[in-house]
Amino acid sequence: MLGGGLAVALIAAYLWRRQPEEATCSPPISYGRDECPVCKMVIDYEPSSAAMFVEEFGRRRWYFFDDLGCAAVWYKVVKSRGGRVLAVCARDRVDGRWIDLRNAVVLITDEFTSMNTGFLAARPENVDRYRRGDVRWGPRPGRLVKTTTGACLLERFKYGETWSVPPGWDEGC
Numbered sequence: 001m002l003g004g005g006l007a008v009a010l011i012a013a014y015l016w017r018r019q020p021e022e023a024t025c026s027p028p029i030s031y032g033r034d035e036c037p038v039c040k041m042v043i044d045y046e047p048s049s050a051a052m053f054v055e056e057f058g059r060r061r062w063y064f065f066d067d068l069g070c071a072a073v074w075y076k077v078v079k080s081r082g083g084r085v086l087a088v089c090a091r092d093r094v095d096g097r098w099i100d101l102r103n104a105v106v107l108i109t110d111e112f113t114s115m116n117t118g119f120l121a122a123r124p125e126n127v128d129r130y131r132r133g134d135v136r137w138g139p140r141p142g143r144l145v146k147t148t149t150g151a152c153l154l155e156r157f158k159y160g161e162t163w164s165v166p167p168g169w170d171e172g173c
Contacts, residue, residue: 024087025051025087025099025100026089026098027051027062027089027098028062029043029049029051029062029064031043031046031049034064035064036064036067036070037070037074038070038074039070041066041114043066045066045113046091046096046138047093047096047111047113047120048067048091048113048115048120049065049114050064050067050070050088050089050090050091050101050121051064051065051087051088051090051098052064052065052071052074052075052085052087052088052089053086054078054084054086055083055084055086056078056082056083056084057083066114066115067113067115067119068101068117068119068120068121068153069113069115069117069159070115071154072153072157073157073158073159075088075154075155076154076155087100088100088101088102090104091121092104092122092123092137093120093121093122093126093130093135093137093138094123094126094129094134094136094137095126095136096138099121099122099123101121101150101153102150102154103150104122104124104149105121105122105123105124105127105148105150106119106120106121106147106148106149106152106153107120107121107122107130107147108144108146108147108148108170109141109143109144110142110145111139111142112139112142115159115163116163118145118165119157127144127147148170148173152170152173153170156169157169157170
């Protein structure tokens, strides 16, 4: 009987290691219940929410964020601890679908977001739709100030004093 248990454990370990390197962007977030690990706020505002699937300390898990700024801060925390970021997901502000933030355009807007960063995500083909106000999901869109890449946000953004957005954080992107 001991041999059967060992065989099951070995097969389970093999199958776990064969999981894909990247997770799909369909995070199991519970709005109104999950808490952001950065600002400790409960995530309840969908347009600025994000999620990250990571592998660290020998296990894989999802983290959830109420603002793209918090996701960018946590991205650097995971990297500094030697972890791997397998997926970074955000809601497309135009249609509400989950998208890969690393391949998205970050909209820098005057729109409300949970941490007042104004950061929102969109697929590249949806940027002009946002600019025109052709948004089919969430509240009325704000003014688009400028855009940057998801990679720039993840690599360079960090909050300033009192959770502010430091001027020029995206210079050189």
